[in-house]
Amino acid sequence: MDNFLKAREILKEYNQEHLLSFYDELDYEEKEFLVNQILRIDFKQIFDLYEASKTDEVIPCNLIEPLPYFDKTKLSCDDQNSYIALGETYIKENSLAVVTMAGGQGTRLGYKGPKGSFELDIVPKKSLFEILCDNLKKANAEYNVTIPWYIMTSIYNDEATKKFFEDKNFFGYPKDSIKFFTQSQLPLIDITENLILEETYKIKEASNGNGDVFSALKRHGMLQDMKNRNIKWVFFSGVDNVILDIVDPLFIGLTAKNNTPISSKTLFKEDANSPDWIFAKRNGKPAIINSSHLSTDMKIAKNENGYDLYREINMLAHLFSMPSVELIANRSLPYHRAFKKNTFVNDEGMKQIPESPNTFKFETFIFDAFSYFDDMVLLRVNKEDEFAPIKDFNGPHNPEVAKDLYLNKLNRI
Ligand code: UTP
Numbered sequence: 001m002d003n004f005l006k007a008r009e010i011l012k013e014y015n016q017e018h019l020l021s022f023y024d025e026l027d028y029e030e031k032e033f034l035v036n037q038i039l040r041i042d043f044k045q046i047f048d049l050y051e052a053s054k055t056d057e058v059i060p061c062n063l064i065e066p067l068p069y070f071d072k073t074k075l076s077c078d079d080q081n082s083y084i085a086l087g088e089t090y091i092k093e094n095s096l097a098v099v100t101m102a103g104g105q106g107t108r109l110g111y112k113g114p115k116g117s118f119e120l121d122i123v124p125k126k127s128l129f130e131i132l133c134d135n136l137k138k139a140n141a142e143y144n145v146t147i148p149w150y151i152m153t154s155i156y157n158d159e160a161t162k163k164f165f166e167d168k169n170f171f172g173y174p175k176d177s178i179k180f181f182t183q184s185q186l187p188l189i190d191i192t193e194n195l196i197l198e199e200t201y202k203i204k205e206a207s208n209g210n211g212d213v214f215s216a217l218k219r220h221g222m223l224q225d226m227k228n229r230n231i232k233w234v235f236f237s238g239v240d241n242v243i244l245d246i247v248d249p250l251f252i253g254l255t256a257k258n259n260t261p262i263s264s265k266t267l268f269k270e271d272a273n274s275p276d277w278i279f280a281k282r283n284g285k286p287a288i289i290n291s292s293h294l295s296t297d298m299k300i301a302k303n304e305n306g307y308d309l310y311r312e313i314n315m316l317a318h319l320f321s322m323p324s325v326e327l328i329a330n331r332s333l334p335y336h337r338a339f340k341k342n343t344f345v346n347d348e349g350m351k352q353i354p355e356s357p358n359t360f361k362f363e364t365f366i367f368d369a370f371s372y373f374d375d376m377v378l379l380r381v382n383k384e385d386e387f388a389p390i391k392d393f394n395g396p397h398n399p400e401v402a403k404d405l406y407l408n409k410l411n412r413i
Pocket of ligand 1: 208
């Protein structure tokens with residue numbers, strides 16, 4: 001059977017024949033693109049996910065317990081020094097790898113091009129990728145190593161990201177120590193249970209969440225590359241936090257000393273009643289949970305030493321031991337469903353911007369990996385020291401705020 005017939009059969013099986021509505025009007029290349037896309041998409045997976053997500057909660061939350069944290073500002077000098085010394089032994093033996101998850105679409109920022117190529121308006125201007133690279137170069141010089149840097153892209157920005165690095169001559173970083181790997185994507189599905197067209201020849205898909213990082217590392221041979229380099233610790237973060245310490249000996253030492261395979265940096269949740277998700281133990285395992293699971297008393301509860309029980313929030317800064325990365329790469333993470341506004345090609349073949357959310361998007365989150373472990377270490381850090389992500393132009397995480405925090409930190413070092 002030729003590919004077109006195969007594709008049509010698949011669509012018929014899943015009631016999605018509308019995706020071929022404009023097929024006859026397409027040119028040869030567009031036809032080929034659409035047919036290949038249909039053959040690549042796992043329709044069973046997307047419809048199974050859609051069915052499964054109809055129940056409100058992905059993971060039941062029966063028992064909630066606190067997950068204790070270390071407050072960086074309250075560590076004694078002796079403790080700090082011993083954690084730093086231990087962390088430095090790992091960095092000096094070149095057993096730390098850094099992973100930057102840059103496969104998101106940066107929808108809120110709406111910047112054309114990979115989000116990592118967005119420039120902070122400082123003198124001279126610096127892209128988010130260059131700022132990350134500066135951190136690595138500084139650590140390399142200090143510890144006389146070359147930290148391998150793994151960058152996760154998606155089909156939407158992979159080519160442009162690689163080109164950006166080529167054009168910038170890899171910011172002077174050793175080329176063989178920067179590795180790009182692409183994550184997967186999933187189609188969106190609308191309220192009538194139909195996949196939508198982004199163009200008359202293209203089904204709308206989106207990156208399937210930063211939780212894909214583990215299996216993507218494995219799929220693209222990056223785990224093997226890490227093993228070949230004798231990596232022991234892997235630090236994961238996003239592309240947009242311009243002041244995060246991505247090479248942090250204290251954080252590595254604290255995790256190693258506590259004998260836990262994973263750890264996260266956290267921020268204090270200033271407003272106990274805000275909807276931010278918090279770190280806790282869910283059913284005996286570390287997790288990040290929706291604060292709607294907490295009673296009013298729990299939201300402000302403290303232990304006998306005055307430490308908050310449920311106020312640690314996620315800032316996308318996680319450390320995993322190498323065996324724990326490998327473990328998760330062989331497991332699956334749950335998908336979460338988000339309801340979003342997405343432009344689609346309507347019955348007349350015209351692009352239509354919906355007035356309200358119209359499509360479901362499915363994503364896995366890196367933090368769902370925590371529940372595969374019995375325990376983890378949390379390190380609460382100061383917001384002004386390590387949290388300046390760029391998310392959009394008008395909200396609290398805009399480029400101007402990030403620039404001020406970046407310059408502030410620079411002046412303090
Ligand atoms: P965000 O959820 O903030 O996404 O991702 P985003 O792409 O930056 O922006 P929006 O939500 O579309 O406006 C946090 C980090 O996780 C990465 C992003 O690139 C960012 O560094 N990410 C997100 C991925 O690598 N893959 C994904 O599928 C989603």
